Amino acid sequence: MRVLAALSGGVDSAVAAARAVDAGHDVVGVHMALSRSRDQFRTGSRGCCSIEDAGDARRAADVLGIPYYVWDLSEKFEDTVVADFVAEYEAGRTPNPCVRCNEHIKFATLLDKAVALGFDAVATGHYARIGPSDDGTRSLFRAADAAKDQSYVLAVMGPERLARSLFPLGDVVSKEETRREAAARGLSVSAKPDSYDICFVADGDTQGFLRSRLGSQPGEIVDESGAVLGTHDGAYAYTVGQRRGLAIGRPAPDGKPRYVLSVEPVNNRVVVGSAADLAVDVVLADRAVWFAPPADSFDCSLQVRAHGAAVPARADLLPDGSVSVAVDGALRGVAPGQSAVLYDGTRVLGQATVTAAVRSSLGAVGAAR
Amino acid sequence: MAPEATRVLVEQLARTGNPSSLHTSGRAARRVVEESREQLAAALGARPSEVLFTGGGTEADNLAVKGLFWARRTRDLRRRRILVSAVEHHAVLDPAFWMAEHASAELVLLPVDSDGVLRVDALAEELAEHADETALISVMWANNEVGALQPLSDVVALARQYGVPVHADAVQAVGQVPVDFGASGLDALTLTGHKVGGPGGAGALLARRGLELTPVQHGGGQERGVRSGTLDAALLASFATAVSSAVDGRAAFASRVGALRDELVDGVLASVPGAVLRGPRSGRLPANAHFTFGGCEGDSLLYLLDSAGVEASTGSACQAGVPRPSHVLLAMGVDELEARGALRFSLGHTSVPSDVAALLAVLPGVVERARAAGLAVVS
Numbered sequence: 001m002r003v004l005a006a007l008s009g010g011v012d013s014a015v016a017a018a019r020a021v022d023a024g025h026d027v028v029g030v031h032m033a034l035s036r037s038r039d040q041f042r043t044g045s046r047g048c049c050s051i052e053d054a055g056d057a058r059r060a061a062d063v064l065g066i067p068y069y070v071w072d073l074s075e076k077f078e079d080t081v082v083a084d085f086v087a088e089y090e091a092g093r094t095p096n097p098c099v100r101c102n103e104h105i106k107f108a109t110l111l112d113k114a115v116a117l118g119f120d121a122v123a124t125g126h127y128a129r130i131g132p133s134d135d136g137t138r139s140l141f142r143a144a145d146a147a148k149d150q151s152y153v154l155a156v157m158g159p160e161r162l163a164r165s166l167f168p169l170g171d172v173v174s175k176e177e178t179r180r181e182a183a184a185r186g187l188s189v190s191a192k193p194d195s196y197d198i199c200f201v202a203d204g205d206t207q208g209f210l211r212s213r214l215g216s217q218p219g220e221i222v223d224e225s226g227a228v229l230g231t232h233d234g235a236y237a238y239t240v241g242q243r244r245g246l247a248i249g250r251p252a253p254d255g256k257p258r259y260v261l262s263v264e265p266v267n268n269r270v271v272v273g274s275a276a277d278l279a280v281d282v283v284l285a286d287r288a289v290w291f292a293p294p295a296d297s298f299d300c301s302l303q304v305r306a307h308g309a310a311v312p313a314r315a316d317l318l319p320d321g322s323v324s325v326a327v328d329g330a331l332r333g334v335a336p337g338q339s340a341v342l343y344d345g346t347r348v349l350g351q352a353t354v355t356a357a358v359r360s361s362l363g364a365v366g367a368a369r
Numbered sequence: 370m371a372p373e374a375t376r377v378l379v380e381q382l383a384r385t386g387n388p389s390s391l392h393t394s395g396r397a398a399r400r401v402v403e404e405s406r407e408q409l410a411a412a413l414g415a416r417p418s419e420v421l422f423t424g425g426g427t428e429a430d431n432l433a434v435k436g437l438f439w440a441r442r443t444r445d446l447r448r449r450r451i452l453v454s455a456v457e458h459h460a461v462l463d464p465a466f467w468m469a470e471h472a473s474a475e476l477v478l479l480p481v482d483s484d485g486v487l488r489v490d491a492l493a494e495e496l497a498e499h500a501d502e503t504a505l506i507s508v509m510w511a512n513n514e515v516g517a518l519q520p521l522s523d524v525v526a527l528a529r530q531y532g533v534p535v536h537a538d539a540v541q542a543v544g545q546v547p548v549d550f551g552a553s554g555l556d557a558l559t560l561t562g563h564k565v566g567g568p569g570g571a572g573a574l575l576a577r578r579g580l581e582l583t584p585v586q587h588g589g590g591q592e593r594g595v596r597s598g599t600l601d602a603a604l605l606a607s608f609a610t611a612v613s614s615a616v617d618g619r620a621a622f623a624s625r626v627g628a629l630r631d632e633l634v635d636g637v638l639a640s641v642p643g644a645v646l647r648g649p650r651s652g653r654l655p656a657n658a659h660f661t662f663g664g665c666e667g668d669s670l671l672y673l674l675d676s677a678g679v680e681a682s683t684g685s686a687c688q689a690g691v692p693r694p695s696h697v698l699l700a701m702g703v704d705e706l707e708a709r710g711a712l713r714f715s716l717g718h719t720s721v722p723s724d725v726a727a728l729l730a731v732l733p734g735v736v737e738r739a740r741a742a743g744l745a746v747v748s
Contacts, residue, residue, distance in 0.1 A: 071666075113742045117673065117742045
């Protein structure tokens with residue numbers, strides 16, 4: 001097969017590309033330039049990390065003996081992933097930009113362009129497995145290494161994209177194995193630190209990034225009765241379940257810490273309450289993507305965070321195509337905008353975007369879409 | 370590298386001796402350097418004393434822009450303006466921008482026409498208004514991307530009227546078109562080794578006798594005290610040999626490759642819908658052909674051509690290797706989307722008609738496919 005290996009400049013994608021070469025594929029390396037910088041004059045102020053990453057990606061391609069190209073997808077990235085990130089926070093929701101990047105960039109723009117240029121598949125360094133499910137269809141599974149599993153952020157791609165994807169690291173049992181393999185292959189990125197932060201928020205200061213885009217929008221912090229407890233500088237900077245950064249002068253009557261229960265962009269309010277108030281009984285989600293046609297009602301497990309555990313759940317399809325997932329209090333602090341991924345054991349059934357989290361006692365939490 | 374330049378390099382590498390030393394082997398090394406200087410000067414219509422060896426074209430351009438600016442400015446504080454064409458190589462543009470940011474220079478980008486040729490009327494206007502404040506003019510001999518030869522005799526004539534020194538980056542021109550430093554009337558000219566079949570890491574600034582240049586690199590005072598640093602006799606001998614043989618073979622090369630290039634241009638324009646030749650039809654470097662293919666991304670074209678065994682170039686890439694719309698094309702008035710589909714084909718000594726035929730056989734299909742991929746990104 002002709003395979004386009006996406007090379008980020010990190011160790012995972014380099015080893016994934018190497019494995020694709022070993023598998024006998026005709027491999028070409030592509031580094032996606034995603035950060036925007038349009039200075040005509042090169043001052044050296046361009047993000048040093050991205051230049052370093054591009055250099056590392058090029059070097060990895062050299063070591064593997066494969067052609068290397070840089071594709072500038074920065075405009076598309078800004079228009080979809082970054083703009084969506086800002087708009088979602090502004091609307092009081094909690095987006096996952098990695099999910100959006102996989103949806104709009106890696107398994108859309110990159111994949112479509114690759115296919116148009118004659119490639120059969122795109123290989124990435126994601127930790128997830130692709131294999132046949134019981135009925136023989138090609139399905140997405142959790143990685144062998146549960147700690148590194150990235151099936152949660154990949155689920156959005158759906159079956160058609162999956163058919164053109166390769167995840168050569170799916171059966172790796174630990175990140176250490178990947179690093180050892182990289183070192184053995186002479187890849188200089190073998191000891192490069194992992195990246196955790198949101199790639200376009202270079203200093204890790206998400207609130208500062210949002211403030212630079214959205215400006216100051218002072219408003220009130222209230223409890224569920226509507227009593228004003230404090231003020232904030234922009235409701236967009238708060239996420240359901242958040243405890244830190246609440247500038248509340250008075251202690252709660254019960255003396256327990258308070259958490260963000262919901263963000264209300266319409267009246268620019270942040271509602272806080274106790275930990276017990278964060279418990280969720282039912283998650284509502286729409287924009288569902290299924291890897292196989294789902295039953296009207298089925299048992300499954302639900303994961304709503306990249307690094308969160310999956311909890312037992314029962315899903316019911318609603319007539320409008322959205323899905324209602326009952327978790328009976330097993331989840332806390334679920335926010336609209338989060339990605340909900342449904343599993344059958346280790347197999348991904350589908351993905352949808354949370355519109356509301358419901359507590360049976362108190363009604364919907366968070367802003368309905 | 371050219372075989373004779375390689376031979377000289379290998380022969381001379383066995384020699385020991387610092388050309389600045391006075392002992393026997395030092396004197397022998399000095400002799401090699403001075404003979405190289407004479408050989409290079411003779412090939413380019415310069416006097417030996419006008420040759421300042423550097424570590425390459427970028428260093429020579431930096432020395433010209435910064436050295437001329439500081440020398441002129443020191444004598445006359447009003448002279449802060451640096452005039453460069455908008456299509457200069459980054460080795461001239463970036464030092465000029467840097468001087469504007471860090472050395473209180475005022476940068477003036479001179480416009481070009483739609484073929485990438487300097488608009489002499491704009492230079493005349495600029496000088497008429499600001500000649501007293503102008504430190505230097507730098508206009509390349511020929512553009513590296515679209516091949517356009519620049520009207521240097523007009524530039525020199527105008528500059529003479531006002532007593533403003535002129536530098537030309539001739540990195541692309543030496544060995545391609547006739548270059549005679551003395552006859553050109555230029556004050557300074559840049560050339561480099563690797564563009565003429567010589568070694569990398571060797572270049573020169575030809576600087577008119579008596580031209581004041583403030584040193585950029587300080588140390589042992591070599592090269593008229595303007596460019597300090599121990600000279601590498603072997604490298605310079607190889608460089609001078611390469612320049613000399615490129616100039617000797619230039620006329621034959623230019624007529625042979627020029628004809629082949631015309632064939633390529635005619636073939637591309639006839640067989641590829643939407644192909645636009647950039648740069649002038651005549652008055653361009655003989656080995657250069659440059660096109661835009663609207664609706665394509667340059668990197669897609671590169672990949673598809675490379676898979677088909679054809680090596681081309683998109684023009685300018687930034688440090689991270691991100692393809693950017695060329696500043697040359699933008700200065701020519703080409704819109705940004707169109708500029709993304711730019712491709713430059715350079716012919717060389719080994720190019721033969723079957724190479725052109727091979728390119729023409731694959732290019733229409735490559736462009737069609739790249740257009741489809743370009744649409745995939747836009748949608």
